Amino acid sequence: MTSVDTTIRRITNGEAPGDVCTTDLREAPWTFDVGIPSYGPGSSMFDAIPQSSPLQGEIPLEYREASADELHRRILAAKEILGDRVLMLGHFYQRDEVVQYADYVGDSFQLAVKAKASPSAEAIVFCGVHFMAETADLLSTPEQAVILPNLAAGCSMADMADIDSVEAAWEQLEGLYGDMEAKDADGLVPVIPVTYMNSAADLKGFCGRHGGIVCTSSNAETVLEWAFARGRRVLFFPDQHLGRNTAKAMGVPLERMPMWNPRKAFGGNDAEALDEAKVILWNGFCSVHKRFTVDQIARARAEYPDVRVIVHPECPMPVVDAADSSGSTDFIVKAIQAAPAGSTFAIGTEINLVQRLAAEYPQHTIFCLDSVVCPCSTMYRIHPGYIAWALEALIGTADRPGEVLNRITVTDDVAEPARLALERMLAAKPNHTVSV
Structure with missing residues (x-):
């Protein structure tokens, strides 16, 4: 399987055809972790970031200079030592080089539920973005530490x-x-x-x-x-x-x-407009899903007449209307799993998930609607170097006891009402009889 990371490097080095939205994607994420806050290269690179956003700061040189093979060995060794003390969660949109170490992979809600269902783990290493780690902290026990390997992994939509x-x-x-x-x-x-x-x-x-x-x-x-x-x-x-x-x-x-x-x-x-309103929509969006267009769908249908187009509901309305169906990342995964062999899918969601699905289900033809490789900027801030750094810190050394780095905590005054809103969601059941 060729990962998105490898695809980006091959394209930017002239070793493979294709386009990327910026050649900065080939740089290590710690290149962008110092100085002023930024979302980094990728789909959110032009979004305005709050100046109060956290900076990761520089991690030790040994992790920045380590080869992929060395980081791989160190991460596996750390996971072996830590065992069940640590639960590693990986979001669908993470690069394959990160997902391979996750004990569980899913969408933001599935990962939060998994955190809640794992009270025995001393630490939860959340390979996702900041709001996901916060939600895991809300749903985990007070004794558990939730770790975000790179504090700069935020979310421009959030x-x-x-x-x-x-x-x-x-x-x-x-x-x-x-x-x-x-x-x-x-x-x-x-x-x-x-x-x-x-x-x-x-x-x-x-x-x-x-x-x-x-x-x-x-x-x-x-x-x-x-x-x-x-x-x-x-x-x-x-x-x-x-x-x-x-x-x-x-x-x-x-x-x-x-x-x-x-x-x-x-x-x-x-x-008058506000008085007549049924849903007042905030002016926010996901920069990944904003990239998908009706023209992309038309090109996919022209090239593959039997294609099934599935997009995420964060896409603009014309794109959702032009697609065959829309749904969450879990919906997309299950649709592909259930399809008869030989099906063709054009998917409108983050490229890491799409490319991984294409590799996992070779009996289908699966491709991303957007031909330009442009991953989620903030998911891309997580890298094996940060994971090795966070895990080895938990282990400690003969001269230094283990420590928790990059712990994400939600204060009690926020956590209590936030849990109430989450509990209401968990208790809500479909009705389908409410007049709108």
């Missing part, structure tokens, strides 16, 4: 909705709708806040405090049903596309889904 902006929006909406806890004649409050799993813990806490809930890409419809049963309308953040695609499939008209721009008064809307 950063598009921050607690100050959401609280400011809530205050403006309260000025328009009145008491946010007051129920009308139908027993509905004015607004229910819904945050996507891909958000910071303090936004999950905001939802917990204000009667709201968390959703994932696989249960967004169920969560919106839950919210519509309790509120006249929903404030959905940070991803506009998941909110729009889900609500549209449920029958909500587009004209009742105004966009909220946090840089404008009332999100750039007038009072």
